Amino acid sequence: MVAVDPVASRRAVARDLGAVAALDPADVDDVAAAVRDLTSGGPHSALDTTGRPAVISQAIAALRNRGALALVGIGKPAELDIMTVMTKGIQLRGVIEGDAVPQEFIPRLITLHEQGRLPLEKLITPYPFSRIEEAAQAAAGGEVIKPVLTFA
Template sequence: MRIQAALIETTGGPFTIRDVDIEEPRPDEILVEITAAGICHTDLAMRDRWPERTLPMVFGHEGAGVVAAVGASITSRNVGDTVALSYRSCGKCEQCRRGQPAYCLLSELNMRGARADGSSGLRAGGRRVHGNFFGQSSFASHALAYESNVVPIPSALSPVLAAPLGCSVQTGAGTVLNVLRPTPGDTVAVFGAGSVGLSAVMAAVSLGCTVIAVDPNPARLALAHELGATDTGLTNAHHAIDTTGRPEVIARAIGALRRRGTLALVGLGGKAEFDIMTVMYNGIRIRGVVEGDASPATFLPQLVDLHRLGRLPIEKLITEYPFADIEQAARDAAGGKVVKPVLTFG
């Protein structure tokens, strides 16, 4: 079938919309017509480092839409289902069997730019197009996905709101609700007020926590305060979350914790240095977190319920762009002009 997709054709290059041919779904695949897709920091970071040998590439991993076709072995999803897309997991390894698919031992499937057998379901002008990013590649009018990352959602929920649930909202809110699990009255310090950090702010506020947001962007700090964060002094926090991946911010987060406090690391980064004696003497725990330790099939419906109850007002983070303006949306996101750009498909 002929579709439209936003291709990256050179490492670090712009998104360019092209006509692309997509295969019919294989027995284990689900074809989703995309109606909205969030742009995540990971999409932008990966396009800047994606190797030339696996280009052109279709990114996008916060898709929402309608099931258009299902493979022969799919029994739990039906044509016409409204769905949100998330990360892919194998469902069979030790971590998946233990209910921790975010740490799937085949997690590289999300980043290979290909199916498990190395093939791609996309072609343009007779040449191979790489995809399968997070098991979806949703910067396209249609995407091939899988049972593990296609989650039914209420048809009444706008796809613009549903799309960010699959990664950024899941990561931020899940870090609070699934990992840190603060009790009412605890202090939670959130470093970085992007979509992940602000989702963490909303989740912590919903639990009755005192929330401190840290970000150099005054507009984002103002939004954090609107969502319930305070200007209380940045010391003696029970929990801290770093969404930046920056060494100097991580060191500051450690310094903000009380004894036996916990730091959750969720931001992409390289190496960081910290004072071992500070961590050891104060019994500080440092915990890496992927996708909020969430299982999408069960956690995304929880997020939908929180939104319905008014406890997760994600609409305050979103700026809509037509799919044709994807490059402008990416620039605005990279420049900090918007928090969560969401592409819409006519």
């Protein structure tokens, strides 16, 4: 896995969780080319969490032939290079709430966490509901990966 993120702390978490490389897009002239180089021709799959049209275009350009891009970020309308999508046979897939069956997926996540294979403590930061604005700002500023509101 190659992670691309402008926030150093998130790149560090990606490396801790098994990324073979973590790139700062500001340090690379051509993100797609750098990812293709690191993956010997491009990854088989990519995941966009930003919803940003420029990032989606970079992900498409980075993928190898017959690669797949999952879109989970909600953003603005994006223009796609249809010729690249067609000639490379790229699959685009929108994903809502993990496309999972909660009755099956949640127990599986709990089991993975109990086995130490899903380190939620590295991914979430709890905030009491009374600090909802602080949580939103921390997420927007890249200080946390996923703020979780608690009602205790």
